Amino acid sequence: MKLTHILPCLILSCFASYGQEKKAETRFDNYAYSDAIESYETLVKKGHSSTEIYENLGNANYFNANYDEAAKWYGKLLELENTTIDAEYYYKYAQALKSLKKYEESDNWMVKFDALKEKDNRGKLFSQQSNYMKNIKENSGRYTIENSYFNSNTSDFAPSFNGSQLVFSSAKDSGIASKKIHNWNGMSFLDLYTVPISEDDTNSESIIKLSKTLNKKTHESSTAFTKDGSTIYFTRNNSKKGSFARDDQGISRLKIYKASLVNNQWKNVTELPFNNDEYSVAHPTLSPDESKLYFASDMPGTVGASDIFYVTINEDGSYSEPINLGKKVNTEARETFPYITASNKLYFASDGHPGLGGLDVFAVDLNNLEETKVQNVGSPLNSENDDFSFIFNEENQKGYFASNREGGRGADDIYNFTESSPLNFSCSTIVTGVVKDKKTNAVLPDTRLTVLNPKGEKIGNTISESNGNYTFKLDCYEGDFTLIANKANYKEENNKFKLSPEKDENIVNVLLASSLEKAKTGNDLTKTLNLEPIYFDFDKSYIRRDAKVVMEKVVDYLNQYPDAMIQIGSHTDSRANDNYNLALSKKRAKSTRKYLISQGINANRLTAEGFGETKLTNNCDNSSSCSSEAHQKNRRSEFIIK
Structure with a gap:
């Protein structure tokens, strides 16, 4: 009994000029829908057609839940040329098509409806839940x-x-x-x-x-x-x-x-x-x-x-x-x-x-x-x-x-x-995206990300993965949120975004701008970045653990400035003879270059040279007596901008 399924609807205006159509409209306006359907169908059989006839035939059937018939007449209405159709009929047609299980066709009309009525909540819910059939399936069978x-x-x-x-x-x-x-x-x-x-x-x-x-x-x-x-x-x-x-x-x-x-x-x-x-x-x-x-x-x-x-x-x-x-x-x-x-x-x-x-x-x-x-x-x-x-x-x-x-x-x-099983009322919203360098578009791993709710309260934090991707699983919040991104050698980025629990995924991509100034040609990159040179153990050429921390910052710079090229210069202290030290410094240069390549730096951007003990940073030569700490200052690799 559809009278009480819906509350009384607004009566549509009718402008027919001939007697039979006026009679049908009078029945429609008085909610005599079963009689109106018969009257309108008689008019159609006699060759009459108009926007009002199709609208009212569609509505008379729609309000009586005869959705297959409603789809038929709404379809004819929307096929009319040189006439303006209210967007509401796009929506009713989309709904009626579902009764025929024509879900894909229904979704297409919902896309058109959403475009015509951008502020309509029904269109927003549809666009936000484009995979609504998947969600319905997950709740089915209970x-x-x-x-x-x-x-x-x-x-x-x-x-x-x-x-x-x-x-x-x-x-x-x-x-x-x-x-x-x-x-x-x-x-x-x-x-x-x-x-x-x-x-x-x-x-x-x-x-x-x-x-x-x-x-x-x-x-x-x-x-x-x-x-x-x-x-x-x-x-x-x-x-x-x-x-x-x-x-x-x-x-x-x-x-x-x-x-x-x-x-x-x-x-x-x-x-x-x-x-x-x-x-x-x-x-x-x-x-x-x-x-x-x-x-x-x-x-x-x-x-x-x-x-x-x-x-x-x-x-x-x-x-x-x-x-x-x-x-x-x-x-x-x-x-x-x-x-x-x-x-x-x-x-x-x-x-x-x-x-x-x-x-x-x-x-x-x-x-x-x-x-x-x-x-x-x-x-x-x-x-x-x-x-x-x-x-x-x-x-x-x-x-x-x-x-x-x-x-x-x-x-x-x-x-x-x-x-057989309860409906799951717990709700979560996924916020996901990728962090990239604003200039180079390179993905940025190990970026710290924090989400703040509209009150400024921290509700989640994570770190971007090796491919720059990140994911938050939050409760069903809604409103204006802030995503804060922090990474060494990059400026902090605060992304404002709207969170909607109706969406399965809220995608918020992050672009970070470098905080590093571009080094001038001939400068030692470690000094430009306020870093210590990388140091080596006595008589060794492997990259130490503390040196890797410095090397990561060098890699960050080279990623942020992909046109930069550097010459690696490696050195020894004065102990041992000159030829031995020259060979050892070349090993250190080669080891330094190999490490940078292993971190994704193109080999064509790197040259490496060993200088032995010819460029000491202090007076610890063969004629002096220096402490182990003083000799350590000379066992190093430098990064000179070319």
């Missing part, structure tokens, strides 16, 4: 579902728990009077029924209609009960004296009512104070401590067609002003049928978040709403059709939901399900 025995051949949906009883809404009472048939989809009006929650009791006689105090000559649906069963909140069309009451547009809005159980009879039916004749309020559910009442509405301040709101129930029984749950949950489409579990998890139906088609069931952790991620619960609970009015007992992992999927008994059926 439910076994079964069609409930008490379904009728009409519409049954909106189950709720009331102790050992299940209360639901149904159009099963067909009646005989035409006023009991609704023009929206040609079905009976909805009433509330109750049935025992028992796997053993499948007797149809146990299905009982609730009292006439609750069931009037209007639609009643979507109930919520307090834990002691003494209070019911339920949805009903705006009414006066038990019959429909309409606004200036001829629409009977939805409202939430409250009643009390007195001596086993429902009494004191009262309308909640935040209802309004100009907008709808529907589908109540209570928080675990019963201090908040959540619901769906299209009241002013709504993001989309319908949003999820809540009010605080004060100790004196009064209510706070409604509060919108915000764009974490609500989109420009339909968010409806909220349900809160005992652990404060919100389940709701939406066709704004990326899903399989029609309304899908989604969930979010209200205990940590800002830093959690909205999750599609996956198949088989979700399908390419409408799946909604989900309720769940976390103690026994059993629950119910409604769907108009193929294979059901009626227009909507209630399915019972068992959950």
